[in-house]
Amino acid sequence: MDRSIDAELTGTVKDDPYTRVAFTPEAVGMLRTLRDQHGPLMFHQSGGCCDGSSPMCYPLGDFITGDSDVLLAELPLDDERVPVWMSRNQFEYWKHTHLTIDVVPGRGAGFSLEAPHGVRFLIRSRLLTEDEAAALGP
Numbered sequence: 755m756d757r758s759i760d761a762e763l764t765g766t767v768k769d770d771p772y773t774r775v776a777f778t779p780e781a782v783g784m785l786r787t788l789r790d791q792h793g794p795l796m797f798h799q800s801g802g803c804c805d806g807s808s809p810m811c812y813p814l815g816d817f818i819t820g821d822s823d824v825l826l827a828e829l830p831l832d833d834e835r836v837p838v839w840m841s842r843n844q845f846e847y848w849k850h851t852h853l854t855i856d857v858v859p860g861r862g863a864g865f866s867l868e869a870p871h872g873v874r875f876l877i878r879s880r881l882l883t884e885d886e887a888a889a890l891g892p
Contacts, residue, residue: 772886774851777855778857787871797809824842855876856878
């Protein structure tokens with residue numbers, strides 16, 4: 755693992771060297787803005803078409819999760835935690851990857867909180883290292 759890169763992300767080296775997901779500093783900045791406007795937050799990645807192909811940010815509890823979802827992590831955002839969920843079917847495809855939630859200019863998903871700000875969250879991915887895969891399990 756290239757720790758110089760991951761050390762810049764939240765939710766990785768500082769809290770746990772082996773996590774499936776992290777935020778970029780730019781995503782953290784947008785999340786702070788959204789938290790100030792909407793309160794505690796959560797993400798869900800459904801893996802469906804259109805809006806489902808992007809990580810969707812909701813006020814915590816607005817998206818009801820269940821047995822068909824997997825909790826990937828609860829990432830730190832200052833003194834709070836932001837749960838990141840993924841549909842179980844999508845997780846089967848992506849369980850061998852580390853996901854980084856970033857934010858970029860552009861039109862976002864219709865129901866995600868960042869859309870009115872002219873930005874969108876997206877997932878960047880890489881394969882888990884052997885050490886990460888062994889620590890995280892299937």
